[in-house]
Amino acid sequence: MSKIDVTHVMVEEHKLILRMIALLENNVTRMEAGRFRDWRFFLDAVDFIRNYADRFHHAKEEDVLFKALVDNGMPQDNSPVAAMLLAHDQGRGFVRAMEEGAHRALDGESGQIPVIAENARGYIALLRDHIDKEDNILYPLAERVLPEAPRAAMVAAYREAEARTPGLEDKYRRLVETYEQQAAA
Numbered sequence: 199m200s201k202i203d204v205t206h207v208m209v210e211e212h213k214l215i216l217r218m219i220a221l222l223e224n225n226v227t228r229m230e231a232g233r234f235r236d237w238r239f240f241l242d243a244v245d246f247i248r249n250y251a252d253r254f255h256h257a258k259e260e261d262v263l264f265k266a267l268v269d270n271g272m273p274q275d276n277s278p279v280a281a282m283l284l285a286h287d288q289g290r291g292f293v294r295a296m297e298e299g300a301h302r303a304l305d306g307e308s309g310q311i312p313v314i315a316e317n318a319r320g321y322i323a324l325l326r327d328h329i330d331k332e333d334n335i336l337y338p339l340a341e342r343v344l345p346e347a348p349r350a351a352m353v354a355a356y357r358e359a360e361a362r363t364p365g366l367e368d369k370y371r372r373l374v375e376t377y378e379q380q381a382a383a
């Protein structure tokens with residue numbers, strides 16, 4: 199019998215995160231070309247990243263998946279898990295700076311376009327690289343090395359995290375869809 203899968207759901211969440219990242223990249227380019235002034239979009243992107251990518255998805259990684267890897271022999275320090283945790287943290291810095299730029303722009307302060315663009319691009323590059331490493335290296339490694347024993351409890355812990363924030367996934371999927379439709383119009 200094959201083992202219970204503990205990463206497929208995480209790969210699926212990456213897909214929604216990557217869709218928001220594509221929107222962010224597209225809108226940054228349009229902003230720099232003078233064709234996009236919807237500062238609210240950047241605050242919505244910050245909201246998505248904080249609540250969906252970070253509090254929801256990264257929390258499942260940090261509290262369940264990475265924890266299981268460490269419990270099953272992966273070192274905590276100088277390890278793939280340590281590198282992933284560092285990237286989660288670096289992402290938070292870019293997001294804070296992007297949010298501040300968008301707030302200032304909304305308040306009518308000039309000169310915020312380069313601030314928003316630089317931090318958005320920093321986040322985009324960081325997260326694409328991060329997701330690529332998880333999808334192609336760390337998650338496949340997790341499927342290979344994690345024994346069967348903890349897997350059912352891991353899936354239950356994912357479900358618990360989802361149940362703590364009912365409707366969150368739908369809300370953020372709709373947000374991404376709304377901006378995608380806007381971009382296509």
Ligand SMILES: [Fe+2]
Pocket residue numbers: 256259282286328332
């Ligand atoms: Fe991650």
Ligand SMILES: [Fe+2]
Pocket residue numbers: 208212255259329332
């Ligand atoms: Fe991830």
